[in-house]
Amino acid sequence: MNLKALTSDQLLSETKIIVSEERRITAKLIEHLGEINQRLLFLKLGYSSLFEFVTKELGLSEGAAQRRIQTMRLVTDLPETRQAFEKGSLSLSNAAKLQSYFHAIKKAGKAKTIEEKKAIAKNAENRSQSQCDRMLFELSPELPTPEKTRILSPTVRELKFSVSEELFDKINRLRDLLSHSHPNATLAELMDFLVTGHLTKIEKTKGLPTRKAQTPGQADERPEEDRGESPNQKWTAKVTRKNPNKTADKNTDKVADQKNSESAKNLDETDQINLICTAGKTLPAGIRVSLPVQLKRTVWSKADGKCEYVHQGRRCSSRYQLEIDHTQPLALGGSNESSNLKLLCRRHNGFAAIQALGFAKMSSKMSSMRKRGQ
């Protein structure tokens, strides 16, 4: 099409038609996202969230994905907003702002009723983004401003969030207490110190390799159980310590005795883990038991601290809300041995249960997973 041949009136008229068409197509996309969310299709494909699916599978930018998903949730909750969106009186940005506001106000324990939401959504029509921001601020000035992250360079991000006066005071007190070891620490340096320390502690608890840097040529002085690079040695050592021929442990399981004395050197990692589990007591199948710490650590270590759900060669790898899953559910007689255990994010753990036990039994879990799908 030669645009230069159009009159100005024709150009304006066609532009308006295109804008209207764009809104209609966006509404259609939002409708499709709603159905994908309803079916939990993103979980089946190995994505831990609808947001990850939309950015990675559909290729939308993070901001575009966020606005469309938030609008989808608003339209699901308040179907009348779809019409306002399609006719252009409610913009995509403002629809997303409304949904974020409803979520934040609910989190603050002041959830709005459906009628209140309808009235607020109606009031947001035909407003610019800044007017909508102002309207929502005036409704709930006590709400913290939304957290934001922005990429500044390939290695630097800008984080923006508000903190209470109480937390700000704690930060300053901590900075003063650390002033000898970390003089003039910036907020970013303070955060690095706190996050790294906490991360190292939790990773150690979960059985993941610690982050302590090693100087070349320097001996690793960490305890053996902290090194994590040779799980076979670790397990063998523990089995050896439980060998009744060398210790006075009278409760050692007979199976462990036999395996220990006959073929400890030939055991693979799984067998060795089972030995530890059965050394104190045999873990019964089909019922939920408190898994031994060593076993939990091994499941975490084996999975490298990431979700192990795989679909057609694509692994989820989420680190969010990880749980130990029974491949064959306990409800179907699954065992508590390591061979039946894997690490899954909470959503894929729920999805695995749905696949194993059926949709009907898991309907309440599905509902919460759809809401968490972002």
Ligand SMILES: [Zn+2]
């Ligand atoms: Zn997952």
